[in-house]
Amino acid sequence: RQTLDAISDKDPLINSYITVDEESAMEQARVADERIQRGEAVGLTGIPIGLKDLILTKGLRTTCASRMLENFIPPYSGTVAEKLMAEGAVITGKLNMDEFAMGSSSESSFFGPVKNPWNPGHVPGGSSGGSAAAVAAGLCLGSLGTDTGGSIRQPAAHCGVVGLKPSYGRVSRYGVVAFASSLDQVGPMARSVEDCAMLLQAIAGYDPRDSTSVNVPVPDYSASFARDLKGMTIGLPVEYHSAEGVKPEIRSAIQEAVKVLQTCGAKIVDIRLPHMPYAVAAYYVVASSEASTNLARFDGIRYGYRTPDAKDLLDLYEKSRSEGFGEEVKRRILIGTYALSSGYYDAYYNKALKVRALIAKDFTDAFACCDLIAAPVTPAPAFNIGEVSDDPLTMYLADIFTISANLAGIPGMSVPCGSTFHGLPMGLQLLGKPFDESTLFKAAYAYE
Numbered sequence: 001r002q003t004l005d006a007i008s009d010k011d012p013l014i015n016s017y018i019t020v021d022e023e024s025a026m027e028q029a030r031v032a033d034e035r036i037q038r039g040e041a042v043g044l045t046g047i048p049i050g051l052k053d054l055i056l057t058k059g060l061r062t063t064c065a066s067r068m069l070e071n072f073i074p075p076y077s078g079t080v081a082e083k084l085m086a087e088g089a090v091i092t093g094k095l096n097m098d099e100f101a102m103g104s105s106s107e108s109s110f111f112g113p114v115k116n117p118w119n120p121g122h123v124p125g126g127s128s129g130g131s132a133a134a135v136a137a138g139l140c141l142g143s144l145g146t147d148t149g150g151s152i153r154q155p156a157a158h159c160g161v162v163g164l165k166p167s168y169g170r171v172s173r174y175g176v177v178a179f180a181s182s183l184d185q186v187g188p189m190a191r192s193v194e195d196c197a198m199l200l201q202a203i204a205g206y207d208p209r210d211s212t213s214v215n216v217p218v219p220d221y222s223a224s225f226a227r228d229l230k231g232m233t234i235g236l237p238v239e240y241h242s243a244e245g246v247k248p249e250i251r252s253a254i255q256e257a258v259k260v261l262q263t264c265g266a267k268i269v270d271i272r273l274p275h276m277p278y279a280v281a282a283y284y285v286v287a288s289s290e291a292s293t294n295l296a297r298f299d300g301i302r303y304g305y306r307t308p309d310a311k312d313l314l315d316l317y318e319k320s321r322s323e324g325f326g327e328e329v330k331r332r333i334l335i336g337t338y339a340l341s342s343g344y345y346d347a348y349y350n351k352a353l354k355v356r357a358l359i360a361k362d363f364t365d366a367f368a369c370c371d372l373i374a375a376p377v378t379p380a381p382a383f384n385i386g387e388v389s390d391d392p393l394t395m396y397l398a399d400i401f402t403i404s405a406n407l408a409g410i411p412g413m414s415v416p417c418g419s420t421f422h423g424l425p426m427g428l429q430l431l432g433k434p435f436d437e438s439t440l441f442k443a444a445y446a447y448e
């Protein structure tokens, strides 16, 4: 009740929810109370959790923040939603985001932009901006987002919460609307490292319904918490720390954070990620190519928006897609279609795949001499609403520190760091070896 009241009170300003499921949330809470009274409480019993609005929820509208799916009611739920409910969580509703998760500011939503709870003149980051803002404002105790190129870590940094992108294959993508299938991963956002670990514990694990889910054991993440990092080696990528365009307040926050990790006992070494300057270019070719094929299913016929006045079938496709998708989504579909077209495929898509392989190899080489990598999450604190919304290239370039992890499939985490800059939070990024989320939690917990 308290969470729902906080939503009615504060969300008109923040706009973090697209749909609040008040009736069902109260019913789930009543069931949770009974469970507690019977002494049958499990891990997340009664904990209010919000879901990014691209995670399917049976009977509850799932929009992807798009006009295309404005009235779409899924006939089934995603595995992650089912798993949270099985652990007793109360699902409060569906959280706002960039349309189809394409963006870094949560301004491209059909339902209006999300505001940063620390300062509503600023963006909360994106695309999981609603998931980060709702946690920061106390409008749920934890949330799920998705991270295709930084969409959990970047909004977590901008809103001062903890966010984790798991290794590719760690968490099921079944019932999650696809943006770029080889990069997408669902992950938790919460107020503390411990809460984040509890959420990952609940959603991680093999799912035969997702063919890219990996069948490896899920460790007990709470066992990794320690204050002492003796024996741990943390790498600082020379390329990240000398990258251009990084604001001085970010640089000094990261330097301070690294000192704290050192005080906890970690050894700090320099490492190289030589292909990092090519990551943004490779990512935007791969992600847009996959998006252009994934979004072909929105044809105005099977589900979603259909234009009211089509002359014939082709006109129906054209008008439904023109009217149903926003500007950024159309831009990605065009870039992707171009990169995949015959004659350009080898020059763009194939080339990007080769660069992706080199970026993955950079990490394999780096992890031969360190257990973790520390880096900034973003080059700057959250920008003003409207500042870069019509400058896509500047927006894309701000993903410089997050997208390599998705190209390589490794886990990454954002933990609040530094003192706030003019009231805006910042984040420290930790990157780990594939399926080694435990080491991320260990370092993040000691740092926190």
Ligand code: GLN
Pocket: 101, 102, 103, 104, 126, 127, 146, 147, 148, 149, 150, 151, 152, 179, 287, 399
């Ligand atoms: N900002 C990146 C993009 O627009 C990442 C988005 C994401 O991770 N979903 O593609």
